[in-house]
Amino acid sequence: MKYSVLLIVLYVLLMGGCNNYEVSKPLDENREILLLNISAIEVNGDDFFRTGDEMGVFILPENASLETEPINYNTKMVYEEGQQWKSLDKLYWLSNDLGSKMDLISYYPYNENAGKELLPIEVRSDQSIQNENSDEFLWGKVTLVKEGVNIPQNVVMNHLTSALIFHVRFVGENAENNTGIEGLRIMSYADGKLDCLTGDVSLYDNIRKLIPYCYPNAEYGDVETYSCYISPQNYDDDLFLTFEWKNEIFSKNFTYNFESGKVYQFTLEISDEPKLTLDSQMPIEQWDNDFQYGQVGAKYKVCDPWPDAENVQGYVIRVREGDNPGLIMGIPTENELRFIKEEKFDYIFETYIEDLRKIDWYGNMGIYNMFAIKRLFHDLSDFPAFDYCDSLGGEWFIPTPTEMNDILYEFFWKDYNRQKQNRQWWIENISGISEPVSFHTSALNLYDWKIYRLSFYFENENDYHSEYKQSSIYSASMVVLPFRYY
Numbered sequence: 001m002k003y004s005v006l007l008i009v010l011y012v013l014l015m016g017g018c019n020n021y022e023v024s025k026p027l028d029e030n031r032e033i034l035l036l037n038i039s040a041i042e043v044n045g046d047d048f049f050r051t052g053d054e055m056g057v058f059i060l061p062e063n064a065s066l067e068t069e070p071i072n073y074n075t076k077m078v079y080e081e082g083q084q085w086k087s088l089d090k091l092y093w094l095s096n097d098l099g100s101k102m103d104l105i106s107y108y109p110y111n112e113n114a115g116k117e118l119l120p121i122e123v124r125s126d127q128s129i130q131n132e133n134s135d136e137f138l139w140g141k142v143t144l145v146k147e148g149v150n151i152p153q154n155v156v157m158n159h160l161t162s163a164l165i166f167h168v169r170f171v172g173e174n175a176e177n178n179t180g181i182e183g184l185r186i187m188s189y190a191d192g193k194l195d196c197l198t199g200d201v202s203l204y205d206n207i208r209k210l211i212p213y214c215y216p217n218a219e220y221g222d223v224e225t226y227s228c229y230i231s232p233q234n235y236d237d238d239l240f241l242t243f244e245w246k247n248e249i250f251s252k253n254f255t256y257n258f259e260s261g262k263v264y265q266f267t268l269e270i271s272d273e274p275k276l277t278l279d280s281q282m283p284i285e286q287w288d289n290d291f292q293y294g295q296v297g298a299k300y301k302v303c304d305p306w307p308d309a310e311n312v313q314g315y316v317i318r319v320r321e322g323d324n325p326g327l328i329m330g331i332p333t334e335n336e337l338r339f340i341k342e343e344k345f346d347y348i349f350e351t352y353i354e355d356l357r358k359i360d361w362y363g364n365m366g367i368y369n370m371f372a373i374k375r376l377f378h379d380l381s382d383f384p385a386f387d388y389c390d391s392l393g394g395e396w397f398i399p400t401p402t403e404m405n406d407i408l409y410e411f412f413w414k415d416y417n418r419q420k421q422n423r424q425w426w427i428e429n430i431s432g433i434s435e436p437v438s439f440h441t442s443a444l445n446l447y448d449w450k451i452y453r454l455s456f457y458f459e460n461e462n463d464y465h466s467e468y469k470q471s472s473i474y475s476a477s478m479v480v481l482p483f484r485y486y
Helices: 284-291 342-356 366-377 384-391 402-415 414-427
Strands: 008-009 035-038 054-061 070-078 084-087 103-110 120-121 139-144 153-155 162-170 184-196 203-211 223-228 234-245 248-257 262-270 273-284 314-318 325-328 437-445 450-456 463-474 482-486
Touching: 120 342, 120 384, 139 153, 184 223, 234 262, 248 273, 284 482, 314 402, 342 366, 366 384, 366 437, 402 414, 402 437, 402 450, 402 463, 437 463
Parallel strands: 035 153, 162 262
Antiparallel strands: 008 035, 054 070, 054 103, 070 084, 103 139, 120 184, 162 223, 184 203, 184 234, 234 248, 262 273, 314 325, 325 482, 437 450, 450 463
8 A cells, every 4th residue: 555645856857848739938948947746655665656657747827727738748757766756858937936836737657648638547457466556546736836946846646546455254163274265356347537637537337357466464363365456436236246165156246435545444254154344444545554564663662652542542562574463452441341241141152152162262363253253143242342342443352362372472571672671561551560450361161151361460570470260251350451463
């Protein structure tokens, strides 16, 4: 994913005229050259653009009518090594007077017919090889104000396509030993045509099956993760996707109006009756900031506050490195919560005990256990501990004992140089010395009607005691210590 703002400083030596239009007044060679700030940053910290990429620029007087002949008509700019743009013509301010204004229109990728005809906004049918630039179309218009000499001007370009993210997860008895689905295809019914001078995009019918990109390393909690770009369009109970699983072809219809410049995240739960859920939508810029993949996440250190936790204060306890996700821990709940509501206990276990026993409570990841309950009961309102995590958003979860052991080891022991600092942070923020706390885990023993809990306390500044115990599911109440990956 990428930001929609583009950032490189360049000195562009240009001339006000162009090959396609005659300018009504002679050019003033004494006018000042135009300096631009153009940026687009990929999530992995690399520059958006690649050597040889081309974009187009139009320059007009401020608020000029569309009939006005641009001073620079579709000037081509080429991206070179060293993060430098080179223009094939010269660009100047229209006036050297301070406060003078002009409009600059920019678009990507370059097309020699821009301004003469509508340009196709069409993503690739086969996106199985990752190359987002082939599916990205950018456009922007900005009024530049001359405020001094050699002051770079900012250019903002907006995304014209949408990105879809599919989190494939298996539920119930299908959650074990599953390697994924086959042949996922996304139906697209339309593509766009761009008017470069106005930014208007009109749609035309173009029915295709898009092949999405499958991440080499699935995001946390997914069996597989897919992404796909589409042109913004409306689905009205139309066929949206198809896939194959267990030698059977499944399909899902969907109703939604997808807008440009946004990321839409779906969960595709695989079972005998697959379920597709739209989990969230957000601008592409917010996707970078919320999930912190790449250079944004690199600025955080262990024990730093996490800025995007709206409903609970979170802290970084593991920094993301490459494909290894970082980990956020939330402040524990003030009140103890039951696993199951007392008044619902008898009904749930009389009605669903066999289904509940099919869940691998100890072997699954904690987030899978929560997904399994949500799938079985359609919501988590009868399960207060899970319901609390779900209310926080962003896939907060309660870990299993296995996961919790790994978390405690990594936080307290793995980095020798941080052992004392991390222990002190825990004592100040989670539980103090000689203050025993019982934390929920998401592991159950449904043959003995027990839930595993972590009994934890610091004996002194250096030594802590942790022990897993089993308590009655019916009566046990414990503190929730929530976690989420990023």
